[in-house]
Amino acid sequence: MKREPVIEIEHLVTRFGDTVVHEDISLTIERGEVFAIAGASGCGKSTLLREIVMLMPLYAGHIRVLGCDIVHLGATEAARLRRRWAMMFQGGALFSGLTVAENVALPLREHTDLTPDDIVELAHIKIALAGLPADAANKYPRELSGGLKKRAALARAIALDPELLFLDEPSAGLDPLAASGLDELVLSLKESLKLTIIIVTHDLDLLWRVTDRVAILGDKRVVGLGTMPALAESPHPLVREYFHGPRGRAVGVLHGNQG
Amino acid sequence: MAIPAASVALLEAGHRLVCGGDWSVHGIAGLRARLDKLSWAVGGELVIDFSQVTRLDTAGVWVLHHIEAERAQHGQTVRVDGMRAEYAALQRLVESRAPQKIAPLKVHAPGPLVVLGYHAWHWFDQTRGMLHFVGENTVALLRALKSPRHLRFRHILSNIQQAGFDALPIVGLLSFLIGMVIAYQGAVQLARYGANIFIADLVGHATLRELAPMMVAIIVAGRSGSAYAAQIGTMKVTEEIDALRTMGVSPLELLVLPKLIALMIALPLLTVFADFTGVLGGMLVASTQLDVDPYTFLDRFDDAIKVSTFLFGVGKAPVFAMIIALVGCYSGFQARGSADSVGRQTTISVVQSIFLIIIADAIFSVVASATKLGMR
Numbered sequence: 001m002k003r004e005p006v007i008e009i010e011h012l013v014t015r016f017g018d019t020v021v022h023e024d025i026s027l028t029i030e031r032g033e034v035f036a037i038a039g040a041s042g043c044g045k046s047t048l049l050r051e052i053v054m055l056m057p058l059y060a061g062h063i064r065v066l067g068c069d070i071v072h073l074g075a076t077e078a079a080r081l082r083r084r085w086a087m088m089f090q091g092g093a094l095f096s097g098l099t100v101a102e103n104v105a106l107p108l109r110e111h112t113d114l115t116p117d118d119i120v121e122l123a124h125i126k127i128a129l130a131g132l133p134a135d136a137a138n139k140y141p142r143e144l145s146g147g148l149k150k151r152a153a154l155a156r157a158i159a160l161d162p163e164l165l166f167l168d169e170p171s172a173g174l175d176p177l178a179a180s181g182l183d184e185l186v187l188s189l190k191e192s193l194k195l196t197i198i199i200v201t202h203d204l205d206l207l208w209r210v211t212d213r214v215a216i217l218g219d220k221r222v223v224g225l226g227t228m229p230a231l232a233e234s235p236h237p238l239v240r241e242y243f244h245g246p247r248g249r250a251v252g253v254l255h256g257n258q259g
Numbered sequence: 260m261a262i263p264a265a266s267v268a269l270l271e272a273g274h275r276l277v278c279g280g281d282w283s284v285h286g287i288a289g290l291r292a293r294l295d296k297l298s299w300a301v302g303g304e305l306v307i308d309f310s311q312v313t314r315l316d317t318a319g320v321w322v323l324h325h326i327e328a329e330r331a332q333h334g335q336t337v338r339v340d341g342m343r344a345e346y347a348a349l350q351r352l353v354e355s356r357a358p359q360k361i362a363p364l365k366v367h368a369p370g371p372l373v374v375l376g377y378h379a380w381h382w383f384d385q386t387r388g389m390l391h392f393v394g395e396n397t398v399a400l401l402r403a404l405k406s407p408r409h410l411r412f413r414h415i416l417s418n419i420q421q422a423g424f425d426a427l428p429i430v431g432l433l434s435f436l437i438g439m440v441i442a443y444q445g446a447v448q449l450a451r452y453g454a455n456i457f458i459a460d461l462v463g464h465a466t467l468r469e470l471a472p473m474m475v476a477i478i479v480a481g482r483s484g485s486a487y488a489a490q491i492g493t494m495k496v497t498e499e500i501d502a503l504r505t506m507g508v509s510p511l512e513l514l515v516l517p518k519l520i521a522l523m524i525a526l527p528l529l530t531v532f533a534d535f536t537g538v539l540g541g542m543l544v545a546s547t548q549l550d551v552d553p554y555t556f557l558d559r560f561d562d563a564i565k566v567s568t569f570l571f572g573v574g575k576a577p578v579f580a581m582i583i584a585l586v587g588c589y590s591g592f593q594a595r596g597s598a599d600s601v602g603r604q605t606t607i608s609v610v611q612s613i614f615l616i617i618i619a620d621a622i623f624s625v626v627a628s629a630t631k632l633g634m635r
């Protein structure tokens with residue numbers, strides 16, 4: 001596949017008041033890959049994601065998404081860009097006053113000129129694609145289990161067939177079976193919908209199973225970048241700590257890597 | 260984006276459908292209506308030429324799927340030509356997951372009798388719930404009084420500050436203005452009879468007996484009652500209330516009692532303050548419009564207004580405070596599941612507490628006139 005950068009981060013600096021979160025981060029994410037941003041809790045991975053999707057301003061540096069520099073983006077271009085990506089939030093962030101079908105239909109209703117009937121039918125397709133049972137469509141988010149909630153959030157995220165899909169902690173709060181089901185779903189959707197997927201996670205199992213490349217944040221910088229097997233060999237102390245803790249080793253062995 | 264919208268053309272006497280343009284969710288608006296208008300052939304083979312389609316996504320595949328299914332019903336065999344290989348997986352996915360028809364939720368409008376019954380039951384249920392809540396709080400209060408450690412003085416003090424002290428400016432200003440308005444209205448009538456001096460009676464009775472307690476209660480219901488409902492409602496929705504229960508901390512004791520006690524202390528004090536600024540407003544108008552200078556005004560005020568009038572007004576305040584705190588907190592506890600419901604409960608809390616305040620005030624007036632309480 002032709003290499004085409006979809007996200008380019010250059011010399012990014014993030015700070016809250018006097019606290020420096022990121023200090024000179026540069027990353028490039030290619031079209032069609034499953035890229036993960038990993039690291040210990042509090043290393044600023046969710047912050048990085050929020051900066052990429054324009055939920056938070058940058059302190060310094062540049063981020064280009066799909067060729068647009070998001071720092072100097074007018075309101076109309078920003079709106080157009082936002083339609084080309086979608087984000088699945090950690091807790092789902094489903095609108096609690098709407099049913100699942102209405103949640104999925106919302107972006108369709110806002111951004112397309114389709115008739116209401118078409119929107120309903122398309123929403124049901126997306127719900128089916130996300131692996132939800134048909135009777136979930138008319139339920140409210142509070143009536144769904146954690147796993148189904150995530151699937152509903154995924155259905156809403158793919159409503160407009162985005163080019164980029166951001167997943168914030170997709171496996172958090174799921175039992176292992178539900179988590180692996182969600183992984184497989186994401187991978188199959190990636191193949192069929194030609195998605196580029198950016199995952200923020202600290203779930204090592206998920207990292208081994210689905211990612212093409214991983215960036216590990218630590219100490220305010222990118223301390224490791226590459227495929228999982230390559231990172232497992234990394235000499236950097238923070239990366240070693242991350243991989244060779246008791247849980248990291250167990251997962252590594254499981255995936256055929258002698259940590 | 261410069262890609263033209265989806266286009267279709269039926270050629271070769273209805274046996275070849277040439278598709279082009281953007282077959283994505285942004286390009287297929289109105290496409291199905293156009294498809295229905297085409298003069299389709301019956302029987303034979305239909306070739307769908309997809310080679311000129313520049314973009315395709317789930318929505319486009321879904322439309323294609325519809326065409327295929329519909330032509331098959333009309334006895335045509337369908338073949339798709341020129342589908343790019345990269346879309347094959349998408350096509351397979353949509354075909355494998357195409358949903359069974361799901362009936363939308365049936366919404367049948369209920370008859371008037373059903374609506375009436377529903378509302379009656381709802382009100383009955385609410386009233387019962389409220390009484391239950393009052394009872395629970397009484398028990399919690401008695402228990403707290405027995406062991407004062409449970410009274411949480413810091414919470415009470417901070418609530419007094421938020422609901423009482425912080426409300427002083429707005430209560431003072433509004434009641435000053437109301438006092439002025441009353442005096443203005445009265446001035447015209449009194450001057451006609453040369454009864455200027457009775458402005459003190461008018462302002463004193465109206466403000467001390469009715470307007471100050473009522474105004475304060477309504478302001479506090481809007482300011483603090485709504486905040487109580489929103490706070491407790493949000494805590495309910497985010498399971499914080501349940502967390503308190505599992506910790507063995509009574510939510511009533513922690514969240515309701517301090518507010519209730521604080522309001523019962525703050526509201527009478529606010530009412531006294533409102534009495535003061537209200538009379539001040541009336542006095543100002545009296546001296547500018549009616550030539551009743553402050554000395555004369557206060558002299559007459561002293562004669563006309565009994566202490567019992569003042570106490571009657573201030574005495575209503577704790578009752579209003581109880582209504583505001585209990586209705587606000589109860590509405591919060593009624594929140595269920597969603598952000599929506601927190602908003603609804605907040606609105607309900609304000610509307611119901613003002614409603615009940617006015618009813619209580621009316622009861623006070625009736626009882627007072629029957630027993631000549633605080634009148635003379």
